[in-house]
Amino acid sequence: MRLSVNVDHVATLRNARGGVFPCPVEAARVAMAAGADGVTMHLREDRRHIRDRDLERVAAEVDTRLNFEMAATEEMVALCERLRPPACCIVPEKREELTTEGGLDVLRAGPYLAESIRRLAGLGIEVSLFVEPDAAQIARTAELGAQAIELHTGTYAEASAEARPALAAKHAEAARLARSLGLQVHAGHGLSYETIAPIAAIPEISEVSIGHFLISTSVFEGLPVAIKRMKGLIAAARG
Ligand SMILES: CC(=O)[C@@H](O)[C@H](O)COP(=O)(O)O
Ligand SMILES: NCC(=O)COP(=O)(O)O
Secondary structure (H helix, E strand, O other), X not given: OEEEEEOHHHHHHHHHHOOOOOOHHHHHHHHHHXXXXXXXXXXXXXXXXXXXXXXXXXXXXXXXXXXXXXOOOHHHHHHHHHHOOOEEEEOOOOOOOOOOOOOOOHHHOOHHHHHHHHHHHOOXXXXXXXXXXXXXXXXXXXXXXXXXXXXXXXXXXHOOOOOHHXXXXXXXXXXXXXXXXXXXXXXXXXXXXXXXXXXXOOOOEEEEEEOHHHHHHHHHHHHHHHHHXXXXXXXXXXX
């Protein structure tokens, strides 16, 4: 199973100070050096974290399987056509949301979704649709010609420990259906150390993408190292 590391929230931190640090391109390099199998970047229409230049630089400079998350808009499809990442995940986007709130409603999507899939898949880009673990949504994804689905694990990840096993079983059933329809199966959103195991145990899932938790927990796992180094620099300066 591949782990694609989402570096969106490195850009959130960078943007909080309006400077260049911490850099999501550097985070992509660090992720790959640490054993990640790919990097995910969600270029939101409002550019609240990742910016066009970040995506362009990762596509050009980092040896990775870049998964470009984007809404199905002409601006994003044209950018994806220009950058030609190995993979693209089409997600729903609402301007007011704090993060992606659910899967695409593929059943109600207009003709532009099918047109986007056709254009991107025609360039050899693996197109996935971010969907709920729902049989009708998955069947329609296959009909539209996408190569993959990404199961939205947000509801599962936010559920209580008691509720999670039933939701994990729902993902397993959805993953089996998707594979039987010839789709690659990915999963992501809100996953953490506490919630990864039941999802990672589903054999049909070939990739998980994880961002917010990894970046957040890195603060605590990395803080002792950074503090020791700063103390060392202070001590050295004082002789
Ligand atoms: C599609 C998905 O689950 C995540 O990539 C999420 O959309 C990330 O968006 P934010 O980083 O803005 O929360
Ligand atoms: N596609 C899901 C993703 O990239 C990471 O989502 P999250 O871990 O930041 O919630």
